[in-house]
Amino acid sequence: MSVQVLHLTGQSDPRSCALSPAQHAFLDDLPVPESAKVRLNFPYDDRLAPYRPVPLWLGSLRHLVLFWRIRLRRRSWAARVTPSVTRQLLAADRTLVLAGSIGLDLLGRLSLPAPVLDRLVVVAYGAVATRPPDCRVIRVGSRSDHLARWWPADVLVDAGHLDYLAAPELATLCRSLLAELEAAP
Structure with a gap:
């Protein structure tokens, strides 16, 4: 059984699918082979521009524009x-999707x-x-996240909107889920 792990977030920079340093570091710390770590973000087009930092206000504005365009x-x-997206999700038997911010909504709106x-x-x-996909979803939230704190959460961590990947509880949850996926028939 092959397993992959990938990020799916909104494009704070619509010209890029590159991962941020924090996203790379999170993947680096997961106990799966390098070949299981997808080093691109949504929509998984490696022809787009390299990573550039985007301030939260600009990323939020771009996500809002994307939200309405969709x-x-x-x-x-x-x-x-x-x-x-489908091609990337079918590249392994099982996929752990790390959906940050509007990533869950984007995945749901694809109607896969x-x-x-x-x-x-x-x-x-x-x-x-507002439209999550019809699959297994574990929502991780934080009372400190002023953008997402009004949405339901299954697990709470101490993080701001851009700091979830630094929360030890998120890493522990992902390691547990990866072990579960690798053990699945």
Whole structure:
């Protein structure tokens, strides 16, 4: 059984799918082979620009614009990104999706078929989602996260909206889920 772990967050920089240093570091600390660590972010297009830091206010504004664009042009947006996302999700038998911020909502709005969703376990941290996907989702929240604290959470950690990946409880949860996925038939 092959397992992969990947990030799925909104594109704070719409010209890039590169991971942030914190996302790379989080993957580095997970007990899976390097080949199981997807080093790109949504929508998994390695032809896009390299990583550039984006301030929270600008990333939040871009996510809000994306949120409304998807609602106005859902079919064209989904038609554009679904093939690359599906291809990445089908690259392994099981996938642990680390969905930050609006990532859970993006995944839900793709309307992926059940055979794809059945392969996923989603850890949604700082999740802002009005339409989560129909798969196993563990929501990780924080009372300190002023953007996501109004959404439901299954697990609480001490983190701000950009600090979830530094929370030891999130790493522990992901290690446990990876062990579960690797042991699954």
